[in-house]
Amino acid sequence: MSSSGSGARVELAPLLADVQAEADDLAGVVGGRPERDWDLATPAEGWTVRDQIAHLAYFDGATVTALSDPAAFAELRQRVFESPQSYQAEVDHLARRPGPELLAGWMAGRKAMVEAFGAADPAVRVPWFGPDMSVASKATARLMETWAHGQDVADALGVERRPTARLRHVAHIGVRAFPNSYRARGMEVPDVSVAVVLRGPAGERWEWGPPDAPDRVEGPALDFCLVVTQRRHVDDTRLVTTPGPARRWMEVAQAFAGPPGAGRRPGQFPPPRS
Helix, strand or coil: CCCHHHHHHCHHHHHHHHHHHHHHHHHHCCCCCCCCCCCCCCCCCEEEEEHHHHHHHHHHHHHHHHHHCCCHHHHHHHHHHHCCHHHHHHHHHHCCCCCCHHHHHHHHHHHHHHHHHHCCCCCCEEEECCCCCCCCHHHHHHHHHHHHHHHHHHHHHCCCCCCCCCCCHHHHHHHHHHHHHHCCCCCCCCCCEEEEEEEECCCCCEEEECCCCCCEEEHHHHHHHHCCCCCCHHHHHEECCCCCHHHHHHHHCCCCCCCCCCCCCCCCCCCCCC
């Protein structure tokens, strides 16, 4: 699916500021919480609050390695592919830290990751567990992951987060992941263009795709981001889709790489208020 409008290339410095700000906001949600809150179950089955933060910390560290030492990252990737349980053991080790220690470690690692992004040659391709990415795309992916896992944490703690203009990055990667949403499920990618017209938190209009495309997704940017990160079912949002390809996309949308996510079942959450 083609994209235009707010799909334009982003500058790295403002993007990296947003990558850090997204982590800072999540740190504000979990910081100062009693230790028992870190053990609360999140909507992701089998994941507690501390598991979510440990997951972000691990992959922030892996990103630093990918940016600074591709050979070392290749060895890390091989270990993970050959023994997924070894990766999980490392994440579990992080998650056993007391909440404040885990949070401090993640924030230090996030700062190191942002600095590594800033020091990287923007023209290089960053190796990853899936296809290599540009520096900007990889930074956007880390922001998206932070926001999505942050939503799980907020849901577990009963916190309603204020939407920000950073949602534009999440929406952008969600649109770009149109083919991935189908390929992750072994489905044929539809040969269609879908127009995505979203309303940002301040009422701004964000658009992707041909403006006259008959297949359309429209509504609040927050709702679109919740759907493409599989944190809400489309039926529990205020998104309006045309029947056919646009609706089907929102049913399988997946902004993240890897196998198909379990998503959320209809009726699990009420539609967002903001």
